[in-house]
Amino acid sequence: MPDANDLLALADLEAHYNIAPGGADEPYLSSAITRASYDFYTYASRGAFGSALARGYANEFLGVQSYVGRFNGYNTNAINLPVYPVFSVTSLVANDQTIVPSPDGVAYGYLFDEDEVQLVRGKFYRGFQNVSVSWTAGYTVPPPDLVGAVELLVMSWYNRRKHIDVESETVNEQTRRYSGKKYPAEVEQTFERYRRKFPWS
Numbered sequence: 001m002p003d004a005n006d007l008l009a010l011a012d013l014e015a016h017y018n019i020a021p022g023g024a025d026e027p028y029l030s031s032a033i034t035r036a037s038y039d040f041y042t043y044a045s046r047g048a049f050g051s052a053l054a055r056g057y058a059n060e061f062l063g064v065q066s067y068v069g070r071f072n073g074y075n076t077n078a079i080n081l082p083v084y085p086v087f088s089v090t091s092l093v094a095n096d097q098t099i100v101p102s103p104d105g106v107a108y109g110y111l112f113d114e115d116e117v118q119l120v121r122g123k124f125y126r127g128f129q130n131v132s133v134s135w136t137a138g139y140t141v142p143p144p145d146l147v148g149a150v151e152l153l154v155m156s157w158y159n160r161r162k163h164i165d166v167e168s169e170t171v172n173e174q175t176r177r178y179s180g181k182k183y184p185a186e187v188e189q190t191f192e193r194y195r196r197k198f199p200w201s
Helices: 010-016 026-044 144-160 185-193
Strands: 065-073 078-080 086-094 109-112 116-120 127-137 168-171 174-177
Touching (some): 010 144, 026 144, 026 185, 086 109, 144 185
Antiparallel strands (some): 065 127, 078 116
16 A cells, blocks of 8 residues: 555556556565655654654655744854755744845845845854754655655665575676665765754754
8 A cells, every 4th residue: 555655656667667556566576666655754753744743753744834943143144954945934033033035136135045045235143053044845746756765765776676695696698786785876865865964953
């Protein structure tokens, strides 16, 4: 059975790899999709996409959620936000002063982009936990490159399922070598892009 937090649909996997639906391998593939999805959540220290289930990571999700965080000021005009892409910033308070959005990007106030909030004509003065930000961030659907990485991981397991402990084999005088790494390089590179940036509260 599909898990609510699967990052890939079984039907899409079968269509992409021309695997006939309803075959004997479907239970394995369905289970592998769920396992690969949760491997990503663990690797990236992200909560699950399809529900509020965090699986041990209580304050950061892949799907769209609202967040409140306190950050140190460093005499710069920007604060990096650890969960992105940012959809909106609903509140910004620095040194107990409420800051409103800049009306035109030139007048005093704040702006935001994909992963930070910026202060126009001002700085976040140095201090400990002196900047408070409320924002909404996340993905409405799993990003295509992440879906592709999960698909590639599932198929790498599927192709190795009958020789999981074999380093190499010779077939028709051709030697095939199998990597002992947990993830193919392309998969790990993609997972890394979505890894939690840094601890925050």
